[in-house]
Amino acid sequence: MPLLESVDERLQQAMKWVLLATLPGMLALFWFYGWGVLINLMLAGASALGVEAAVLQLRKRPLKPTLSDCSALVSATLLALALPPYCPWWLTVSAAASAMLFGKHLYGGVGSNPFNPAMLGFALVMVTFPQQMTHWPASHGMDLSGGVQQVFGFGSNPDAWVRATALDSLRINKSLTMDELFSTNPAFGHFGGRGVEWVNLAFLAGGVFLLQRRVFSWHAPVGMLASLFVISLLCWNGTGSDSHGSPLFHLLTGASMLGAFFIVTEPVSGAKSPGAKLLFGVGVGLLTYLIRTWGGYPDxxxxxxxxxxxxxxxxxxxxxARQKRVAS
Structure with missing residues (x-):
């Protein structure tokens, strides 16, 4: 029993460090998109905890040990940070509920899930509601009252409220050069997506903090970022209209840093050994680029x-097997 308690305490402490490390990225998102980010967080957190409590009751499991380990709150937070700010309330609730039901408890709860719960919830609503998932706000957002009205459908969309993201604009671009996109398209910033490049740097800072705290090892994040950099460098065909974007663009656009330090490092659904973690990260980076460039989804x-x-x-x-061959 002391050993089990020790494991639970380590899990709870690690989850708290992860939540703390999301703060820089969370604040950056709030700065650029406003109250919609916090509304997403509250809706996702409440939905995830509510669904987890209901499932535990149905399974006749004690509530406190599972709810207090913060794993549901971490999944809900990462999911909320990946969803578009000011998306409809039912979209956030559906994503969080799906993450808990189909990404976690369908397989027996924490420690048994083969898929990342947050990403499973995100993917399900992306496939089911693609139009709502591509509506990102174009401005710094609105006040809290306007944000609540927007999320719960009480008000109409302001003019030019949403726009395509930089990744989506690049994917459908047929005529403009990269220089023209960066100079004329409001979705593009200095190196990546407008605002999103700073959000990525903020998540990078949080990830470095987690590495320093030894919450996870460097293998999966380095594998993902290195493979994303290399493949985007190899496939980079300059600044012409057929360009797929520079390596720096891909590192600082979309959910690159959130994925590298907060998603691929998930300890249950990810790899366990250092070598497998490295290969896991490499695979995620390569597939992310391939889907961004030639797939049907921008990120x-x-x-x-x-x-x-x-x-x-x-x-x-x-x-x-490779280690066994080397040892022999």
């Missing part, structure tokens, strides 16, 4: 993570 991180979740057993066996 393929969620689908890349879920596909690599399926490969974890094979990666572990491959690394173990």
């Amino acid at each position: 393929g991180l969620a689908f890349a993570v879920l596909l690599m979740n399926l490969c974890v057993p094979a990666l572990e066996r491959f690394v173990a």
Whole structure:
């Protein structure tokens, strides 16, 4: 029993560090998009905890040990940060409920899920409600009252309220050069998406903090960012109208840093051994770029993570067999 308590305490402490490390990215998102970010967080958190409590009651499991480990709150937070600010309330609730039901408790709860719960919830609403998932606000947002009206459908959309993201604009671009996109398209900033480049740097700072605290090892984040950089460099065809974007653009656009430090490092659905973690991150980076460039979705991180979740057993066996051959 003391050993189990020790494991639970370590899990709870790690989850608290992760929540703390999301603060820089959370504040950056709030600065650029306003109250919609906090509304998403509250809706996702309440929905995730409510669904988890209901499932535990149905399974006749004690509430306190599971709810207090903060794993549901972490999944809800990461999901809320990935969703578009000011998206309809039912979209956030559906995503959080799906993450808990189909990403976690369907397999027995925390420690048993083969898929990342947050990414499973995100992918399900992306496939089911693609139009709502691509409506990102174009401005710094609105006041709290206007934000609540927007989320709960009490008010109409202001003019030019939403726009395509930088990744989406690049994916459908046929005629403009990269220089023209950066100079004329309001979705583009200095190096990546307007505002999103600073959000990515904020999540990078949070990720470095977690590395310093040894919450996770460097293998999966470095594997993902390195492979995303290399493949975007190899496929980068300059600044012409057929360009897929520079390596810096891909690192500072979309959910790159959130994925590298807060998603691929998920300890249950991800790889366990250092070598498998590295390969897992490499696979996520490669698939993210391929889906962004030639797939049907502007940012393929969620689908890349879920596909690599399926490969974890094979990666572990491959690394173990290779180590065995080297040792012999």
